[in-house]
Amino acid sequence: MKHGPTVRDIASHAGVSIATVSRVLNDQEHVSPGTRELVQQAIDELGGRGPRRRPPRTGAVFLRCPYVLTDYFGLIVSSIAETLDLHGRQLVLNAGEAAQQAPVLPTLAGRPGIGGAIVVLPPEPGEELMALQSSGFPFVIVDPRETVPRDIAAVSAAHFAGSRSLTAHLTELGHRRIGLLAGPDNWLASSARRAGHVSALADAGMLLDPRLAIPGEPTVRFGFEAARQLLSAEDRPTALVAFNDKVASGAMAAAAQLGLRVPEDLSIGGFDDIDLAQATRPALTTVRQPLAEMGRIAVGLLIRLLDHHRLDALHVELATELIVRESTGPARR
Template sequence: MPELPRRRATVRDIAAATGLSIATVSRALNNHAHVAPHTRELVRQAIDRHGTSGSTTIYLRCPYQLTDYFGLIVSAVAETVKRHGHQVLLDAGEAGQAEPVLPRLPGRPGVDGAILILPPEQGEDLEALRDSGFPFVVIDPRTPMPRDIPAVSAAHFAGARSVSEHLVGLGHRRIGVLAGPHNWLAGRARLAGHTSALADVGVLPDPALVRSAEPTVEFGHRAAAELLGLPDPPTALVGFNDKAAVGALAAAAERGLRVPADLSVTGFDDIDLAQATSPRLTTVRQPLLEMGRMAVGLLVRLLEKHELDALHVELATELVVRDSTGPVTT
């Protein structure tokens, strides 16, 4: 009878076999600096005894609905993981936002590494996971990442600057901003990019023209209605994303404003929705698929014990000019 293939040894298996803690085994497996040589050797011998056959399993966490933005990233990650000969364990859905997932990852049976999409946890929770030696990569971090936590994102500042430069070039100076939450890394970077474009033409940012909240269609509609109701309303609206911009289009239509003749509106992301509106949205294209592929590449290199020269990767965005922007009316 042919010999059956051995089950892949997990971190928990190695910890049980050596009497070491799961965190210590994780640090040894990932070449953490603070592991004694005899401990590394103990772990290596246990791995040799237990065997290491089987494919790598990557835990993919996306605690949001898999529509548009998040769905594209998840699809890219899953497809790329499969091309590398590994498998994905997907954990998705908003219900998971409150679950204490990260502390349990280092000891989770059969899980070798993780990709975390816009993790809602605090920075210290991610730092604790890093200190455990468990390999992971963050896509689109919500807060600034420490230097030694690998992260992939779009160039938020440059993308926002490009779309505001476009509006400034059309003569707009009074521009309303439908911003994301101020405590989001992307929200701060995009607002800074917008401010930079205005500064180039000598315009100071006006806090009265900024509204901030979770960037949904409902928020875009509500915030745009407030801004358009000002005594001196903006001539253009910059949406944090395409959904907020769609809400702004609805608010403009309710006031009888023509886009772009009376009001210019822009988005960010370039999801399918941006081409389904009337008029079609001018927006900033994020490389969502490439973000997913890049994150898998970084994680695979970590799992293979390679050194990473670039831990924080920002991928270039692209301004896509369509029908929702035009010259300011005088």
């Protein structure tokens, strides 16, 4: 191999087909990251040359956010749109709850004029996301609903740490019976925030009372109904941790209906820090998610994928911040 290894040499060394080596050398798509790395390792060990550099992928960016674009989702989508414009990329928006019924992901790789995609809180099963990744189509997930493989690019907030900081804040105020108005059981954010809540309780020498934890959809109605259920009990909690600010505002309405004062009789905390958090009376203590930055980071990751750059940190978690306002106070003795 005086003049370097042949394609056949590399294929034999890596244990793959000659066609696979050819695709890697020409930097073509439809090669899994693991196989590509295996071939590259064989090339390095045999002293050969790496693949030819591919030109960046052109085309618009498909942004899928199958939810109503208010509050949480509106902030993320606006940030993505503004950042794509700075990069000179056109945007194709697929939004609204009706979009949840459309089988979009299986068609993305074959859509003309589309170079890549950003998917916000995808309702699709993980199998569809893995199939799209296997096709070689570049995409990034913002706030994944369920656990995704490491080689799929994703950006989210530090749900565990954020939830832990809120519950720790309440235990430091002397609260020992803390109700948890959790999100849907099948959401990654729900399980992470629940784990953060449990961790902070453990630090204060307590266990989670299952009777104080109620899962549900992250809506004002759920917050009202779940809080009313917990607050109507004889041994009611002295504080409530809500999945998001909407749930927290519903809990505030339930407390007012039951004649409980916030924070004198009941402390309430939320998550997200959308505009609603400052519009409640009293203003809501909450965990701030960097929603706009999540959108910007997602665009940055996608641009690197479109330019065929290697990504080492594919799962990016952004720090949250506890914002203490008037809705939390010392527990009543």
